[in-house]
Amino acid sequence: MKTPLVKIEGLNVAFDGAPAVRGVDLAVHPGEALGLVGESGSGKSVTWLAALRLLPGKASVQGRVSLDGSDILSLPVREMERIRGGRIGIIFQDPSSALNPVLSIRRQISEVLALHRGMSGSEIRAEAKRLLDLVGMPDAKGRLDSYPHEMSGGQNQRVMIAMALAGQPDLLIADEPTTALDVTIQAQILDLLQQIRREMGMALVLISHDLGVVAENCDRVAVMYAGRIVESGPAATLFDTPRHPYARGLIDALPTLDDTQRLVAIPGVVPDPRDMPRGCAFGPRCAYAGPECLLDSPPLRAVAPGRRLACARHNLDLAGPKSTTPNSTPAEVVS
Amino acid sequence: MTPLLQLRDVARSYVTRNNLFGQARPVRAVDGISLTVNAGETLGIVGESGSGKSTLGRMALGLELPDEGTVTFDDAPMPAPGSAAWRTLRRQMQMVFQDPLGALDRRLPVLEQIIEPLVIHGIDGDQRSAGLAALASVGLSAAQGARHPHELSGGQRQRVVIARALITSPRLLVCDEPVSALDVSIQAQVVNLLIDLQAERGLGMVFISHDLRVVRQISNRVAVMYLGRVVEEAAADDLFRAPQHPYTRALVSAAPSPGPRRVERVILTGEPPNPAARPEGCAFHPRCPVATARCRTEAPAPARIAPGHTAACHLLTPAAKVAAR
Incomplete structure (x- = not known):
């Protein structure tokens, strides 16, 4: 198999002793779209912030992150800065707070072009306009002199994407890029990301709490819960036949436009990082939990080609009826 | 049957300025809407930011008076906000907003906040028992009632807000994005709870959200x-099975879904609408994939295109109804 573009191995992150990421292994291959799904506090954003060394000093980060096979966690700060915004671009949920309110769009894009591409003068002007055209900004030339507050949320997100693309990245990390946007604008931005990825052959990591968004835009998906990856696999098969009870639960909890079948909620709440349950972190909320689930935190292992699962009861058949009755005893549900 | 809540041609404008020295000019946030909510029925209101859906919700509760048109509750005109009659009526109309932390007092245990409406409305009886019953009805324990808001999770806080809204046994509940801030698994818990409470109590409900699903x-x-x-x-079944208006069709097709897609995605061009710069004619025409010359000059009025189904579009007539998706 080809060398992954970015490989994360045994990543652990803790804040003041509270674990946020607990042993994550993840690889992104050139040109692929990888989705990272999970609820708040699952560690999906922290994983990538840690990999790019964007966390504050009080965070303790352990593990190995490599770009094209060489470790980036131990790189000198200056070299890391060349990678961020260069080979790896990032966009966040709230574009208006990620942009500088007192600088024009031209200044902000120019900065990236000067820093990462060594451009100057007229070269910068032409390239900045080309980038705004590329992200579908209407009246790109006129917009260069605008300020973030003069534009809508969707336009600001286009500017963020243009800035991320300015460094010609091999990988774009998009952290909830459309969560703050209206539905019709969300569709525009996701469509734009797909189109750019195809044209530039760039890899994409799409971090989202919305399974629908990830299912439609990614080749491969990893589902995170309480700081761990609990299941990963090709998007189509994972959403069709989830193997982990949490992944199944997330899909059943999601309302659809096609029917009004009662939603199956996952009982309980996400565990407190300072007070993790014994054994599997999802155990207390799991309708399928058995005695073995209390023993150890199950490792993520291959269960089929391209599919990995972290569940002590990995032979469960979850394909049955959608409704699981969380209050019944596990034995009843499994039999 | 008399409708519980009726809005007739309501309109509401706000005054904005372009900049510090700019001309003040009115922006019509709600521009002539008629809607009806019956007891035991949930009316969903969908729209993007700037569509006026929250303003509509505030008028439905009498928190704001419409500039034009009328709002009636139980066939009686809505009293002016702050008046004695309005305060009395508020027992029967309650609301749930998006941010439960903002709606709760951080310094008080949640049970005390749940029984506060009983105190305000002078409802006698065993308030504490009523509070505990309200807690139980939203799936919270007495122990959780003794906690402060920051000691509860987001979903639990929203349950507290719902318990407080229901303790005066209202007949109308207006929910404005009540689950938008919650994670999927918790959102499902709260949605199921609202569906159950609405059915048990025969509430009339207005449910405002940007999330079609x-x-x-x-x-x-x-x-x-x-x-x-x-x-x-x-009707919800009709609208989502066979959306008719080009905007609804785009919205429905844009909703992300992990299942197989049954309709071609319509990606709307252009920006979300700005209420301060309302286009001539049909407001949707600059983004509409099927707009004609008439749409640029003449605003379409809502028309009945099928029994119980209205749409405001020049291209839609009963004969032109679009088949189910």
């Missing part, structure tokens, strides 16, 4: 808003 789940009827007007209204 949640609105579909909870509503009997749905109204789709665009720039202060209702562009389509129908």
